[in-house]
Each structure stands twice: as structure tokens, then as C-alpha cells.
Amino acid sequence: MNLGIISDQIDLDLSKALSIIKEQGYDTVELHSVFDKPVETLTKEEAVQAKEILDSYGMKVSNLATTIFFLCPLYENDEVTLFNDAFHCIKGNVQDHLNQIENACQVAKILGCYKLRMFPFRFPENRMAPFGTQKDMETICSYFKQAADIAQQFDCELVIENCPYSHCPKGEMTLKLFKMCNHPNLKLLWDPANSYRAIQKQVEDQYLHKTLREELELIYPYIGHIHIKDYHYDASLDKPFDHKPIYSGDIDFDILFDYLKEKNYPYTISLEPEVSFEDSILCLQRLKQKF
Template identity: 30%
Template sequence: MNWNVGIISDEISLDFAHAVKVIKELGASHVEVRNLWNKNITQVSDSEFSEMRNIVEKYGLTISNLDSFTFKIYINDEKGYKEHLQILRKVIELSKKLDINYTRIFTFWYEGELKYYIDKLAERFNSAIDIAESEGVTLVIENEYSCLVGTSKELRTFLDKIKSKWIKVLWDPGNAFFARETPYPDAYELIKDDIMHLHIKDAMVKDGHFIWMPVGKGMIDYKGQFRALKGKPYVISLETHYRNAANDLEASTKESFNGLIKILREVTS
């Protein structure tokens, strides 16, 4: 199978060494780092950062992305905005140490439709783009249903508004589904040329409620989605979110990973 498959480590455990061991055992090639040892990646010490690198190297894996929470604040929070620009600087600094040329960014908490906030959002992104350009690191916007940009339509609208080569897409079909969009084929078509990274989780509506499911057991057409992604260089990074009846993170991630691999094999064969 010629796919770059990764897992976000804290979906297994905050014990980073254990999470990476499980990721290796499952057969993934990449690990994505968000929270470890009860802190976000941007809050680790130099020695902890070195330890993180050593653990990943020990298991022969590659770090695909470092996930800060940049701009998961309200758009008019001036103090928070200044703090988050510093968080962005920090995650870029750490990413460059790993030769990673992009980092994930959000679009502020949802307070209403994008059309009412798009000018302010573009203005807020100016400083972030300046930082990205000076550091040579691309900012990939994750479509997040709790933020101002949750759907591919909103992504397309915002990308067309800011017109910066330093802004690309972290495509999350599960988040698009939660934002009441059909992730594939319609949504994907709008942003496919701007994707740099992917987060994979499955979802469905059950009795009127949106719930996370193991990959392959939800309502998202992942067979079609992965067929469209065949041969692309992106890392497909599992972000399970699904929890089994026992609320066991590791077992839930394993179930989802097995579902993901099953679909990738079907698409590849």
C-alpha cells in the first residue's frame, strides 16, 4: 500500500512513548503531535522536545505535523490575539527544527456566518501571513465546525478573499460533515487544489444527533474520497474522535485505524 498514514498521538494516550509504540505496532508511518504529557506541543521544554524527537526516531516514524491551537479564540479578543501570534511563532519555530514546512491554524470561534466576519478575519490573518512568509512556513487552515470557517465553501470564500500562497488547507471531511456539508464529492471539489494535509474521522447522524464513528462505519464516502486522493503526497492523519462504549481511547483508535486501512486496501487493489 503506497499511502502515508499517520495518527494523532493524543487520540491514543498523553503518554507519548506509549502512543508512539502503539502507532508503530499498528503499522502507520507518521505521528502527528498535538498534546503530550498533559500539555500542548507549544508548551514543552527544550528537553521534552528532544525527548519527543528521540522517541519518534527510536520507532522509525516521521512527525507529520505539530498542532497548536492558534486562533481558537474569539475574533475580538485583543489580548488573546497577541498571545496567539506568539503561539504561532513558537509552533513555527518547532516545526522548522523538524523540517516541517507547514503548520495548522484555525479561524476563531464561530459567532455567526462568515460573511459578517470575513473582512475582520482577513485583517486578523495579515500578521499571521507576515510571520509565515518571513519564516517560509505555510499556514494550513483546518475547517473546524466550531470556528468561522467550517465548510469547504467557507474555505473557498476565505482563500479567494486573502489570495496568499502562504495559506493552504488542512482538509477534515469529518468536520465538514458536522458543519452540515457533504464532504465528498462536492466539498472536496472546491478545495482539492489547495490541500496540504488531511485529518480523517468518520461521523453519522443518529436520532438527530451528530456522532463520531469508527472510520468506515459512518456516513462519509471515504471510498470515494480516498480514490480521489490516490497518488497524492499528503499524509492521511487519523484523528479518531470516536470513543467506544468503554470510552477506551486506544481501543477506539485501533478500531478506527483498522477501518481506515481496510478502505485504503480496497481502493488500492
């Protein structure tokens, strides 16, 4: 398996980030924000420039962490807003996001990558939970099939991330969506911390009973990429799920990593620490010690 990190978790400047990542003994990165814009919006010239920088540091790209279908209303009257103004992402309606996929695939090809993240749509502020209902799943699936058809034209693969801000925060929910879509160019991007952090009152009861290890065992055959971050739950905080460096929070990564080692997981485990740049370096060091 490969170990990596999303580059802008180390520094917003691509060259500076790659220099530090290489110093820590890594040769694989994932790209989200490049040149202060979402990676899926790079021009051909910008993608070539990014590739030259990557090559100068001997870096491979495991996945494009695009924001396709993140800040996108699932239904016409849904209202969605950005939780963090510093998070670079595209906006618009479903067709706008579908239109962006072709460029994203072209960027991926230039960067020597074939995987692209997409989201199960941001949950709306003006509609009552639960989200990820059967109707939601069917609607999302209809759009994901269109997206996957576009990716197929470029021999690219779309990996569906379970995201706590989306209609499918649990890995078990993205698995159901994946099976409904039944498309060869779809796989899952599993983020165990996102499953842990899911807002339970927004999720139907049937998805609330598996441990992270049980969820991993269930969805493992369909995983194409993994994100790693950590949280500590503190009920006294306004936002009780507090980001921590890995192995400083609540998640037992060893039990998950042991399973991945047993299975000879063939893809990339990619850090998405969402902590300070300094603590992200600590995460690189701690992850390296485990493999």
C-alpha cells in the same frame, strides 16, 4: 501519500502511542498534545526530547495540530468557551495567539516538520448566527496574513482547518478565506467529517449544497493536509452527531479516497478519530486496508 494519526488519539503518553502506532504499520504521526500541553507551547528542551522519542520509533511528523486562533475571540466582545475540558489548547486574544506562532514554528523545525494547523476562530456564544459572513472573513483574513508572515520567516506553512466550532465549518468557506488572504504560506486542512457535521443554522445558505465529493473536487488544489473521522447522525441524542470509528458512520470515504488516489494526493491523510483508544486502533487498521 502518507497515512498517519494524531498521536494522542492512541495514548496521551507519546512513547506508548508511538509504540502502538508503529505496531500497526505506520511511520507518520501528527502532534497535538505532547507532555500534557499543546504542542505549540513546548519549550526547546521539550521539543528536543519529543524528537528523540520520535526518532527512537522511526516516526515522522506530518503536521503540528496547534490550537492557534481556536479559543480566541474574533471581536473584542465575543465570548468563547471550550467545548471539551480535556482538549489541550492555548487561550488569550489575537495578539497572544500571534505571539505563539514563532515558538510553534521553532518547535516544528526541531521536530522536522513545516506544517502547522490553525483555526478560523471559535464562534461566540453571545452573538447570533450566521457566522463566516463577509465581515468575519475580512477580519479573519487580516489576522491570517499576519500569522502567515510570521510562518514565512521560518519557511513554515499554515494549514486552515474547517472546524464545526469555528466561523468556517465548511471546506468551501475555508477556500474563500484562503483566496481572500492570497498568501504563499497558507494552505487548507480539509476535514470532510467537519463539513458533514457543520451546524446548518449557523452557516449561510450558499455553502450548504455541495456533497463532500463535490467539495473535495472544488478545494483539492489548495489542500495541504487532511483529517479523517466519522459521525453517525442520531436525532434522538442531545448531541445528534455521534463519533464513530471510520466506516461505522455516515460518511462514504471510498468515494473520497478514490478521488485522492486518482489525483495522486501527495500529502498526509491523518486520522483524528475522536473515539476511544481501542476504537482508534480499529481506525488505523481500517484505513490501512484501503491503501
